[in-house]
Amino acid sequence: MSMQTVKFRIYRYDPDKDAKPYMQDISVEVDPSTERKLLDALVKLKVVDESLSFRRSCREGVCGSDAMNINGKNGLACITDIDTLKQPIEVRPLPGLPVIRDLIVDMTQFFKQYHSIKPYVINDTPAPDRERLQSQEDRKELDGLYECILCACCSTSCPSFWWNPDKFVGPAGLLAAYRFIADTRDTATNERLDNLEDPYRLFRCHTIMNCVDVCPKELNPTKAIGKIKELMLKRVA
Amino acid sequence: MSMAIPVRKFDAVIVGAGGAGLRAALQLSEAGLKTAVLSKVFPTRSHTVAAQGGVSASLGNSEPDHWHWHMYDTVKGSDWLGDQDAIEFMCREAPNVVVELEHFGMPFDRNADGTIYQRPFGGHMSNFGEKPVRRACAAADRTGHAMLHALYQRNVRANTQFFVEWMALDLVRDAEGNVQGVVAMEMETSEIYVFQAKATLFATGGAGRIYASSTNAFINTGDGLGMAARAGIPLEDMEFWQFHPTGVAGAGVLITEGVRGEGGILRNAQGERFMERYAPNAKDLASRDVVSRAMVTEINEGRGCGPNKDHVLLDITHLDPEVIMSKLPGIREISIKFAGVDPIKAPIPVVPTCHYQMGGIPTNYKGEVVVDGNTVKGFYAAGEVACASVHGANRLGTNSLLDLLVFGKSSGNSMIDFIKTAPKDLPELHKADVERSVARVERLNNQKNGSNVHEARDAMQRTMQAHCGVFRFKDMLAKGVEKILEVEKMVQTTEIADKSKTFNTARIEALELENLIEVAKATMISANARTESRGAHVRDDAADTPENPNGRDDQNWLKHTLWHRDGNRLDYKAVNMKPLTVETIALKTRSY
Numbered sequence: 001m002s003m004q005t006v007k008f009r010i011y012r013y014d015p016d017k018d019a020k021p022y023m024q025d026i027s028v029e030v031d032p033s034t035e036r037k038l039l040d041a042l043v044k045l046k047v048v049d050e051s052l053s054f055r056r057s058c059r060e061g062v063c064g065s066d067a068m069n070i071n072g073k074n075g076l077a078c079i080t081d082i083d084t085l086k087q088p089i090e091v092r093p094l095p096g097l098p099v100i101r102d103l104i105v106d107m108t109q110f111f112k113q114y115h116s117i118k119p120y121v122i123n124d125t126p127a128p129d130r131e132r133l134q135s136q137e138d139r140k141e142l143d144g145l146y147e148c149i150l151c152a153c154c155s156t157s158c159p160s161f162w163w164n165p166d167k168f169v170g171p172a173g174l175l176a177a178y179r180f181i182a183d184t185r186d187t188a189t190n191e192r193l194d195n196l197e198d199p200y201r202l203f204r205c206h207t208i209m210n211c212v213d214v215c216p217k218e219l220n221p222t223k224a225i226g227k228i229k230e231l232m233l234k235r236v237a
Numbered sequence: 238m239s240m241a242i243p244v245r246k247f248d249a250v251i252v253g254a255g256g257a258g259l260r261a262a263l264q265l266s267e268a269g270l271k272t273a274v275l276s277k278v279f280p281t282r283s284h285t286v287a288a289q290g291g292v293s294a295s296l297g298n299s300e301p302d303h304w305h306w307h308m309y310d311t312v313k314g315s316d317w318l319g320d321q322d323a324i325e326f327m328c329r330e331a332p333n334v335v336v337e338l339e340h341f342g343m344p345f346d347r348n349a350d351g352t353i354y355q356r357p358f359g360g361h362m363s364n365f366g367e368k369p370v371r372r373a374c375a376a377a378d379r380t381g382h383a384m385l386h387a388l389y390q391r392n393v394r395a396n397t398q399f400f401v402e403w404m405a406l407d408l409v410r411d412a413e414g415n416v417q418g419v420v421a422m423e424m425e426t427s428e429i430y431v432f433q434a435k436a437t438l439f440a441t442g443g444a445g446r447i448y449a450s451s452t453n454a455f456i457n458t459g460d461g462l463g464m465a466a467r468a469g470i471p472l473e474d475m476e477f478w479q480f481h482p483t484g485v486a487g488a489g490v491l492i493t494e495g496v497r498g499e500g501g502i503l504r505n506a507q508g509e510r511f512m513e514r515y516a517p518n519a520k521d522l523a524s525r526d527v528v529s530r531a532m533v534t535e536i537n538e539g540r541g542c543g544p545n546k547d548h549v550l551l552d553i554t555h556l557d558p559e560v561i562m563s564k565l566p567g568i569r570e571i572s573i574k575f576a577g578v579d580p581i582k583a584p585i586p587v588v589p590t591c592h593y594q595m596g597g598i599p600t601n602y603k604g605e606v607v608v609d610g611n612t613v614k615g616f617y618a619a620g621e622v623a624c625a626s627v628h629g630a631n632r633l634g635t636n637s638l639l640d641l642l643v644f645g646k647s648s649g650n651s652m653i654d655f656i657k658t659a660p661k662d663l664p665e666l667h668k669a670d671v672e673r674s675v676a677r678v679e680r681l682n683n684q685k686n687g688s689n690v691h692e693a694r695d696a697m698q699r700t701m702q703a704h705c706g707v708f709r710f711k712d713m714l715a716k717g718v719e720k721i722l723e724v725e726k727m728v729q730t731t732e733i734a735d736k737s738k739t740f741n742t743a744r745i746e747a748l749e750l751e752n753l754i755e756v757a758k759a760t761m762i763s764a765n766a767r768t769e770s771r772g773a774h775v776r777d778d779a780a781d782t783p784e785n786p787n788g789r790d791d792q793n794w795l796k797h798t799l800w801h802r803d804g805n806r807l808d809y810k811a812v813n814m815k816p817l818t819v820e821t822i823a824l825k826t827r828s829y
Contacts, residue, residue: 016737034487047691050743051735055278057454060490060571062382063282079574100425101740107279120390121342130296131339133351139344146344146376146383150281185342 003029006041007088014051014101021099025088038085039066039077054103061216064151067094068103074153074214094156096165109165110152110172117169117177117195122188138184145179145224147217148172154211154221160204167200171211171221174202178224181231193232202228242420242671243430246663247273248656250418250434252405252461255283256381256638257620258440259388260334260645261604261652266395268653273432275403275421277456277745280389284442284454285641288381289567290495291356291373292338292638294331298352299371302363304328305819307372309365311636312822314524315629316772316789318474318797320813321821323602323625327636327643334642335374343387345376346564356498356564360524360633360829369522373635378493378567384638400432404745405460407674408437408468408616411667416616419464420674424745427738429678431671435659436615436652439465439598440645443621444756446749448591449698452484452491461622463752465598466759468670470608470616471799471808473624474596475756476764476774479632480707482528484590486548488575492568492587494634497521499564501553503532504584505540511549516829523829526631526773529589533707536588543586550584589707594756595632595773596763597624599799599810604648615659617652619644626797629812630772681747687732690747697724697750697757705764711778714765721754721761728754759800766807769794784826791824 005027013021028045035041039059046052054077055065061079068077069092071085082089097105123132155161155170169177177196180186196202202225211221249265251258254276265272276283295302307328312319339345339353346354355371363370376383392399402424409417409431418433444459445451462472482503483492497503503521505511515531516523523531532549541547553561558581561569565580572580598618599607602625606616620641627640704717728750735743770779770788779788796809814821 014737014739016739046742050690050733050746051737053740053742057278057282057456058284058287059455060287061574062379062567063278063284063286063454065278065282101737104740111279115393118394120394127340129336131336131345131353134347135351136347136349139347142344146386147379149286149382150279180342183342183344 256641264649289493318629481592
């Protein structure tokens with residue numbers, strides 16, 4: 001096995017010892033036959049420098065832990081191929097959220113917005129003994145919506161979210177809002193639209209479409225937001 | 238020193254926010270009890286999220302099915318090591334908990350009539366083993382993701398109180414052994430607290446990271462098992478580990494059995510559908526232990542694929558691309574990203590990979606922890622960390638998600654009953670366990686000239702992989718025990734250079750390793766002692782007899798192993814062969 005050197009420029013900040021953040025130039029040897037992903041290289045780096053801090057779990061792009069800013073674009077380290085990246089690979093925490101340490105950001109604001117859209121099916125009619133029926137066509141409406149992994153790549157790439165993280169729900173939260181509006185089993189569409197009828201919560205989306213560009217699951221929050229806006233207009237008419 | 242440790246008080250504490258923890262939390266929150274759920278990761282990042290193929294329930298939406306057939310398949314799958322009372326309970330409850338999950342908002346795929354879509358899966362048969370049946374309820378190949386999110390969402394509705402990125406360190410027991418709660422560390426600040434409660438549930442998942450190659454997430458470090466073992470609770474049936482037939486070769490990432498459920502075929506280097514030789518009836522949908530052994534046999538006999546002949550191929554090129562896109566989209570994504578092949582055009586290279594721990598903390602079907610025939614007051618376990626035992630020596634695919642729902646709910650209900658009868662005020666906190674836990678962290682913080690965490694973990698993982706894999710050998714197991722005890726010494730003196738109090742992941746990894754090593758010891762020592770072959774535990778020296786052509790020895794080994802940390806002592810307890818209401822499913826030679 002021939003090893004390959006991967007060069008990094010990594011954002012470092014430990015409030016316990018650093019007065020301010022800095023960029024660290026560091027490199028690591030990887031075996032390109034088995035260590036192909038950015039996460040593999042970061043895990044290797046942590047063996048060299050155990051103080052490097054980042055979140056990671058499933059390492060297959062489904063848990064949403066290892067979102068970070070990679071050469072200027074948000075993505076998941078575990079499904080990003082090293083050989084697609086220009087070196088030195090510049091790795092920073094997700095933009096727009098407070099940094100706790102190194103690549104670990106405080107996601108409180110992001111989850112607060114997600115929770116604000118009431119992310120659960122609302123249906124006050126008595127449940128039948130068996131499943132609520134749903135046609136295949138109606139179920140298909142949820143495709144492209146329910147797969148969100150809450151990694152925050154989208155919301156933290158959105159300028160509207162950067163300026164108003166406390167007021168604008170952001171692409172992830174709005175995608176989830178539409179996931180429940182689109183679900184034929186949910187009976188709270190009106191309540192959900194009321195909840196978003198606000199100059200900031202929904203209408204701060206200016207269809208910049210960074211969210212679509214960065215989503216590691218290839219989802220389309222902008223389209224979902226457009227559909228919510230359409231429903232709002234229909235409601236007025 | 239523990240005098241300074243702050244104490245937070247609750248009715249119930251749940252450690253772990255995967256499927257089992259969230260399902261239990263829902264029961265408790267909806268009952269209005271003050272409940273804390275601790276998790277090392279944000280709940281939707283728990284490893285349940287990675288489950289793919291489905292959750293089993295005999296809904297019979299596509300063809301006739303019955304919980305009794307499901308029960309038969311589960312007992313047979315367990316190679317008769319599963320407890321038949323717990324298995325009956327699980328299979329009977331399955332339709333209820335799956336329908337409930339649908340009502341919670343789970344986006345199941347649908348049949349043309351609007352009912353939940355079900356697909357065939359390994360070992361799922363109709364009419365007591367006759368022919369494959371559609372029992373796995375699926376949301377494409379993202380069932381775990383859809384389920385975990387639906388359960389989290391329902392908990393948001395129920396106002397469950399989460400402590401996100403908190404790692405539980407140790408169990409607290411009083412002088413009589415009753416459980417009082419846990420010691421836990423807030424990862425962001427490294428602050429240590431006691432969470433005291435009337436009832437404590439471990440739903441911490443598995444420990445697949447004891448092996449070098451695993452489908453498991455980084456967080457699957459057996460924290461509940463380590464805590465239980467240190468607190469004097471034995472671990473049951475730890476020699477039984479499931480090697481999933483289809484991990485992506487080289488990467489270890491899981492490819493669901495649902496691929497074979499949808500018609501996928503395993504092929505060797507000659508292009509042969511070799512499962513026809515090993516399981517003439519069920520073929521590629523035989524039980525996982527059977528398929529994994531067949532694959533390793535093919536590879537060992539020189540019929541592996543690739544330049545190193547070290548894997549076989551999972552072929553779905555004959556399927557309609559529409560089916561692949563609609564029913565297996567996640568698999569296509571994983572295959573392209575991790576194997577570099579589009580399965581519509583070329584087969585996926587796969588190899589058996591450590592996947593699931595059948596053993597765990599001994600419980601009954603109510604989720605109560607049971608030691609020496611008595612329940613441990615205030616202590617519950619559910620999900621992969623627990624051993625009810627429904628999976629016995631080999632788990633059926635999709636029974637893991639079912640286990641989370643059924644036993645998450647039943648343990649939640651047991652906790653509610655217990656809390657209602659418990660004294661209103663919490664008893665005085667027993668300090669000894671708190672002090673031991675704090676001392677453990679201080680040992681790590683102050684260690685000088687110690688061993689390296691990465692090197693110790695690496696040594697453990699390599700030892701487990703080489704000495705306790707799909708096929709096991711007498712000599713290798715004996716050597717493996719020696720080696721693991723050597724690794725344990727390294728773990729006892731691990732040293733970290735990073736002393737920061739802010740989100741110190743080096744410290745977390747060192748603490749996780751202290752849990753993993755308990756699981757590794759339990760596994761190796763239990764496997765070394767069990768001299769038969771059963772389910773996922775297959776040894777070269779197990780004697781084949783006419784009654785037991787597969788090396789199973791019911792006369793001597795139809796019993797559960799119990800490993801005690803203290804002195805690495807083993808003892809055994811009988812398998813419960815008596816179901817709740819139906820007749821015993823009698824011992825039989827297992828073939829598919």
